[in-house]
Amino acid sequence: MLQCPKSSVNRLSCHFLLQLAVQFHQVRAKSGRPPFKNRYNENDDNGDSFTRKVKENQEDRLQLYKSRGQHLLTNPRILDSIVRSSGVGPGDTVLEIGPGTGNLTLKLLQVANKVVAVEVDKRMVEVLNKRVSEHGLDEKLTIICKDALKTDFPDFDLVVANIPYGISSPLIAKLVFGGFQFRSATLLLQKEFANRLLANPGDSEFNRLAVNVKLVAEIDHIMNVSKRDFVPIPKVDSSVVKIRLKSEVPNVDLNEWWAFTKTCFGKKNKTLGATFRQKKKVAELLNLSKLTSFDEDIGKHNSCDLSDDEEDEWEDLGTGVKSFKEKLVEILKSAGLEDKRPSKLSNKELLYLLSLFNEAGICFHDESKPVDINASFATS
Template sequence: MLRVLKPLSGLSPKQHSLGQLQSRYRYRRHPKNDGGGDGVWKTEEKKDGYLQLHKNKGQHLLTNQRILDSIVRKSAIKPADTVLEIGPGTGNLTLKLLEAAQRVVAVELDKRMVEVLQKRVAESGVQDRLTVICKDALKAEFPPFDLVVANIPYGISSPLVAKLVYGARPFRSATLLLQKEFARRLLAKPGDSEFNRLAVNVNLVADVEFVMDVSKREFVPCPKVDSSVVIIRPKAEVPNVDLNEWWAFTKACFCKKNKTLGATFKQKKKVMELLGMSKLAGSNGESKDYISSTDNDDDEGESDEEEFSPSPCSEMGASSFKEKLMGVLKSADFEDKRPSKLSNEELLHLLALFNQAGIYFHDQSKSRNAENESFTVAYS
C-alpha cells in the first residue's frame, strides 16, 4: 500500500522541538495510486499536493522513527560534529541528525527533494546549521566532515563506498543503510560463500561492523529487498602498498575466486597479460572499479581454454614467464590455494612475492591516479 506524508494542522513550529516537528507528519495512501508503483509525498509546494518518488532512482524513504533514532544513536555523534548525509530525501533522518550534531551537510541530486527538505528544516528554526549540496554525490566535492550517516541509493553503493574509504577526506566513521545483500558482501570473511573482492579491498583500509537489519516494509515506497545498517571505520594504519597494483592484483585473483591460484595463473591469456605488464609494454588500463561488488568472482565465465594466439617468439617468452609465475606460487605454497579463502595478509604477502620477482599487475610506467594520491593525503 502506498502512503504519503501529510502535515497535521494545529501545531506551531516555534513551540516544538525537532523531535516534535517529526511527529507533525504521518503517512496515508495516495487516492490515485492504490494499485502500486512509486510512492508519493504530501507537500504544499506542489500544485497537486503530491511529490512523486521514483523507485528506479533509489528514492525509498525510511519512515520508522524508532529505527531512525537507533541509526543516529549508533553513529555516536558528538555535539560539535559535522555530519555528511548523502541522499537525505525529504529530511526524515536529517531532522534527527540536526538534533545531535552541530552541522549537517546534505548532498541531494533531486531539486524537488531539496525544496521539501529545506522547508521542513526551516520550520524547525535550524536552517543555519544545514548546508545543502544539490549535486550527484559521486561527482560532488565534499567539504570537511567528521562522520557520515546516510540512507544511500542502492545503485551507487559500491562507487560511493569507494569514494569514502579511498577519498581525500578523513572521517571517523560512516553509518550506512545499504541493500542487505550488498552489506553481507561487505561484511564477508575469508571462507564465507559471499567473500569477494569488494570485502578484500574495503578491508584493506577500513573495518566494517554490522549494526542491524531493516525490513523493506519500513520504507516508502516499499523496495523489493531488505536493508542492513553497517558502520565503516577507517583504519589508523594501512599497509604500504601501491593501490593501483593492489586493485589490479585482486581483480586478477578474484575473477575466478574458487579456482586455485595455480589454475588461474596458468591460463595463456593471463600469462601473456602479465608478461607484457612486467615488461612495461602492456596495460590492463587504470581500472577505477576497485571495489566493485559485481565482478565475476566465481568459477563461471571465461574459459581456461579461451582462444589466444601469441606469436612464436612471444610463445617462448611466455613459457619461461609461466614457469616464473608458478615458481613464485610454489615458493610459499600458494599454488593450490583459492582466493576465496585467503586473508588480506596472505594476499599482501603474495603480491609482495610477485613484485620482488619482477611480476606486476598494473602498468608501472603510468603515474598514480587521483584516487591513489588522495588516499596518500588522507591516511599517510
C-alpha cells in the same frame, strides 16, 4: 452488496446512504489519494501516527523513483537507532548522502553541530528546506544540490546516510580511498550488499569488494531493517553497517593492489595455479611486467588472440613466454598458495603474494590506462 429491506422507509434510508458513499469516494478520487484499504501497509507493526503522516505527505506530494533508489525510511524508532549508533555529538559535522525529504536529517540536526546534506534531486531539496525551516534549524544545515559521486565534500567528522542502492559501491570507494579523515560512516545499505561487504575469507559471499574495503577499514554490522519501513517499499530488506578507517594501513601501491585483486577474484573459486597458468593471463602479465630477460617475446603475442584454456599447447609461444609462466607458478609455490582459492585467502596472504610478484618484477597495473577504482570494487 448492501441488502435493504423492502419497506419504503428503509429503501429511502439505504438510497441516502448509498448517495453519501458515492459522493465520499468521488471527493477522495479528486484528491488523488488511494483508497483506504491500500493507503496503509496492513503489515506495518508500528501503527504509529508519525509513519502514517509521513506516508500521506510524501506519497501525495512527490513522485518517488525506485529506479533512482528513492526509498524513504519512515520508521522513527529505526531513525533514532541509526543516530544513536553513529555516535554523533554536539560538536560534530555530519555528512549525509541522499537526505531525501529529511526524515534522518531532522534527527541529526537535533544532536549535531552541523549537517552537510548532498542531494541531487531539486524537488527533494525544496521539501527538505521547508521542513528544516519549519523546525527553526536552518542555520545548522548546508545543502549541496549535486551528484555525490562527482562533487567535492567539505570537511566532516561523521557520515550518516541512507544511501541510494545504485551508488553504494562507488560511494564507499570514494569515502574510504578518497583521502578523507573521519571517525566513522554509518550507512543504511541493501542487505545483500551489506552481507558482501561484511564477508570474511571462507564465506560464500567473500569477494573483491570486501577485500579492498577491509584493506583500509574495519566494518561492523549494526542492525537489519525491514523493507516495510520504507516508502515506497523496496523489493529487499536493508542493513546498517558502520565503517571505521584504520589508523595504520599496509604500505602497498593501491593501483597494483586493485589490479592484483581483480586478477585473483576474476574467478574467486578457481585455484591461483589455474588462474596464473592461463595463456591469456600469462601474455597479459608479460606485457605489463618490467622484465628484461623476456623482452624478445614481448610484442610477438597479442594477449587478446590467446585462449583461456590452460590445456592448450604452449610450443608455439616461444621459450620466453613458457619461462615466464614457469616463473609465475614458481612464485605461487614458494608462497605455498598454488592450490589455494582467493575466496579463502586473507588480506595478509594476498599482500604477501603481491609483494613476491612485485619483487620479481611482475606488475598488474597498466600505467598507460586511467585507474578505474569502481571496476576494482565489483562484488565478484
